Amino acid sequence: MIKNIFLNLKKYTFLMTQLISRDFKIKYKRSVLGVLWSLLYPLLMMCVMALIFTNVFRFDMEGVNYLVYLMTGLVIWNYFNEATQIGMSSILSNFSLINKVYIPKYIFPLAKCLFVGINFLLSLIPLMLIVIFSGNISEGTKCYINIYYLILPFVFLCVLMFTLGLSYILSTLAVFLRDTIYIYGILLTIWNYFTPLFYSIEILPKWLSTILKFNPLYIYINSIREIIIFSRMPSPLMLIACFISGFVTLLFGIIVFKKNQNKFINYV
Amino acid sequence: MIKIKDVSMKFNLGIEKNNSLKSTIINIISLKNKKKSEDFWALKNITFNIEKGEVVGIIGSNGAGKSTLLKVVSGVMKPTKGSVEVNGVISPMIELGAGFDPELTARENIYLNGAILGYSKKFLEEKFDDIVEFSELKDFLDAPVKNFSSGMTAKLAFSIATVVNPEILIVDEILSVGDIKFQEKSKNKMMSMIKGGTTVLYVSHSLSSIEELCDKVIWIEKGELVKIGKAKDICKNYYEYQLKNN
Numbered sequence: 001m002i003k004n005i006f007l008n009l010k011k012y013t014f015l016m017t018q019l020i021s022r023d024f025k026i027k028y029k030r031s032v033l034g035v036l037w038s039l040l041y042p043l044l045m046m047c048v049m050a051l052i053f054t055n056v057f058r059f060d061m062e063g064v065n066y067l068v069y070l071m072t073g074l075v076i077w078n079y080f081n082e083a084t085q086i087g088m089s090s091i092l093s094n095f096s097l098i099n100k101v102y103i104p105k106y107i108f109p110l111a112k113c114l115f116v117g118i119n120f121l122l123s124l125i126p127l128m129l130i131v132i133f134s135g136n137i138s139e140g141t142k143c144y145i146n147i148y149y150l151i152l153p154f155v156f157l158c159v160l161m162f163t164l165g166l167s168y169i170l171s172t173l174a175v176f177l178r179d180t181i182y183i184y185g186i187l188l189t190i191w192n193y194f195t196p197l198f199y200s201i202e203i204l205p206k207w208l209s210t211i212l213k214f215n216p217l218y219i220y221i222n223s224i225r226e227i228i229i230f231s232r233m234p235s236p237l238m239l240i241a242c243f244i245s246g247f248v249t250l251l252f253g254i255i256v257f258k259k260n261q262n263k264f265i266n267y268v
Numbered sequence: 269m270i271k272i273k274d275v276s277m278k279f280n281l282g283i284e285k286n287n288s289l290k291s292t293i294i295n296i297i298s299l300k301n302k303k304k305s306e307d308f309w310a311l312k313n314i315t316f317n318i319e320k321g322e323v324v325g326i327i328g329s330n331g332a333g334k335s336t337l338l339k340v341v342s343g344v345m346k347p348t349k350g351s352v353e354v355n356g357v358i359s360p361m362i363e364l365g366a367g368f369d370p371e372l373t374a375r376e377n378i379y380l381n382g383a384i385l386g387y388s389k390k391f392l393e394e395k396f397d398d399i400v401e402f403s404e405l406k407d408f409l410d411a412p413v414k415n416f417s418s419g420m421t422a423k424l425a426f427s428i429a430t431v432v433n434p435e436i437l438i439v440d441e442i443l444s445v446g447d448i449k450f451q452e453k454s455k456n457k458m459m460s461m462i463k464g465g466t467t468v469l470y471v472s473h474s475l476s477s478i479e480e481l482c483d484k485v486i487w488i489e490k491g492e493l494v495k496i497g498k499a500k501d502i503c504k505n506y507y508e509y510q511l512k513n514n
Contacts, residue, residue: 011386018383026371100366101384102343102358179289262346266279 012107019111020118042078042123046071046130059199065141067134068229071127073197073221075120080163080217081188083116087167088174088184091264098264105261106254109167117160131228146231152224154239159220161246168253172260175267195221216245269436269467270318270341275350277311277336277491310336311347312491318484320356320435323468325482325499327475327506333491334471338438341469356435356467359385364425370414374405374424377413381428395431402457403427404450419446430457433464440471475503 028034053059053070061069090108091098098105128145135142173180195217201209212218219241223234234242310333318324326334339345340352342360367384368377378399382392400406403424413421423446439458446454462468462481472478478485478499485502487494495502 014389015383015386018380022369022372022376022380025376026369029371097367097384098344099339100344101360103384177289183289265345 008104012104015103016107016111016114019107020115023112023115024118038119038122039125042075042119043126043129046074046126049074050130053198057198059203061200063140064200065135065143065229068131068143069225070198071130072224072228073195075123075127076159076221076224077192077195077197077217078123079116079120080159081192082119083113083163084166084170085184085188086112086116087163088170089181090167091171091175105264106168106257109171109257110164113160113164113167120156143229144231146227148227148231148233151227151234151239155220155223155227155234155242158242158246161250162216162220165246165249165251165253168250168257172257175260175264191215191217197221216242216249219245269320269322269355270469271351271353272314272316272341273351273353275311275314275337275340275347275352276309277333277340277345278348279308279310309491311340311488313350314488314491314493315350316486316493316496318467318469320467321465322484323462323470323482325478325485326469326471326488327473327478327485327503328488328494329510332488334488335440336491337488338440338469338471342438354436357386357432358436358438359429359432359434360438361426361429361440364422364429368413368421368425371412373410373412374416375409377424378428381425385429385432387432391432399427399431402431402453419450422446423450426454430454430461433461434466436467436469437461438469475507479503 024035028037031037033040049070050067054067059066087109090112091105094108097103098108131143131145170180170184194212195215196212201212201218204212219238223238223242226232226234226238314337326337328334336345338360340347341354342358343352343354344360367381369380372380378396379392383389387395400409403426405420405424408416408420413424416424426446437458458468458481468481470478470482482499484497485499485506486496487502487506495505
C-alpha cells in the first residue's frame, strides 16, 4: 500500500509542480517587483511587527531576545494560518476541474500547503537575518546558529503534517457546509490569541497554561524557540509530541478526506 | 476494453438547499425528511461492453444522462451502484480547456493543461511544437488566455488533448470547434486516431457525424438504456422518436 502511495505521488508530481507554479505566477502577475515580493513581504511585515511589539506593546522577558521570540512564533503561525485557509477552499475553488477531468483530489490541499510552504521557507531568510543581527551580548540576548538547527527540518515537517491533515479535514467540511469557512476564520482568531506568539506562556494563570500546552502550534513553536533562542535541544518528550500531533492529524485528515471524496461532486 | 455493469448514478437534487448550517440544523430538528422524494437517478442499471477499437456513439435527448455516463467511464464520478471496468489510458475530452487558467499565457497553459491530462514533463517538452503548430496560435503563445476568443481557446485545448494517442478517447461534442478549416483538421485528426485503433466514445447531437464515424450506437433516454446496436438503425429509430415527441 505504501508503495502504491509513492507511485501515485510520483505520477502526479509534475501536475503538482504545475499547480504550484500556477499559484506563484498568478500571485505575482502584474506586480513590478514580482517574485521579489516573496522575500520583501515577510521582511517588511516583520519590520512592522517588530516596531509595534518592541515599542508599543512590549512583553518583557528577562534574558530573551524578544524580537527573535516574536518572529519565530509569527513565521510558524503565518504559515499555518495561510495554508489551512487556502487549503480549506482548495477543493471548492478547483471544482470546475474536478468535475471534468479525473485528478486525484488529494492533490489540491497538498499543492496549496506546499505552495505556502515555499513562501514559508523564503520567510526564513529574513528570520535568519534577525537572528544574526539582533540581540545584545551583555544582556545575554544574542542568538547563535547552532548544531541543533539540524532538528528544525524535522519540526517543520511536523508542522506540515499537522497543517495538511487539518486542511484535509477542513476542505472536506467546507464542501458539505460552506459555513465552515466563516466559522474557521473566527476559530483562527481565537487560536491566534491562545498561541503564545507575542507573550510568554508564564504570564497566564496555571490552568490556562496547562491547557495551552496541548496546543500543537505551541509545541512546534516552543521546540523551534528552544533551538533558535536558547541553543538547546528540545526535550525528547517535546519532539515526540511534535511528531505524534502532526502524524495523527494527518492520518485522521486523510481518512476523513478519503471516505468522503467521492461524494464531493454531488455537493459543489 | 470498457465494461459497464448495472451502473446507476444517483443525484440528490435537494442538496443545493442543504449546505448551509441553518438549513442543516433545520433539517435535523424537523422530523420531516423529504430527502427521499428528491432523489434523481441520472443513470439506471446501464450495462454494456465496448471492445478494443470500436467507435461508439452515444445519443439521447438533453438531460438523458450522456455526459454523466461519460463522467462515470472517465472516472470523474463514482457510480452509486454497479461497476465500471476500464482497461487502457483514457483521454477525456469532455470539456475542452477545463484546466485553463485565464490569467496564464498560452505557453503556460499548455504545460498546466497537459499536466492535468496526465502527460509527463518530458512528453510535453517533446510535443510542445506539435501542439503549437496544430493549434495555429504561434503568434499568441505569450498572451494570456483570457484575451483569446472562444474559438482560439478551443483550438488550443483540442490541440493539447489530441497530441497523445490514447487507447480510449472520450469525446463530448467537440468536433464543432473553431473555423471550418480547423473543423476539417480536427475531424481528420480524429479519423486518424480511429484508424490507429483507438477506442472512441463519442457523444453528439449531430446524427450525421455519428453515422459517419461510429460502428455502434448507444441510445439512452431518462437515464435508461433504450437501445444499443448498429449506428444506422439506432439513429433512424432515434430520429423518428424525436420527431414523434415534438
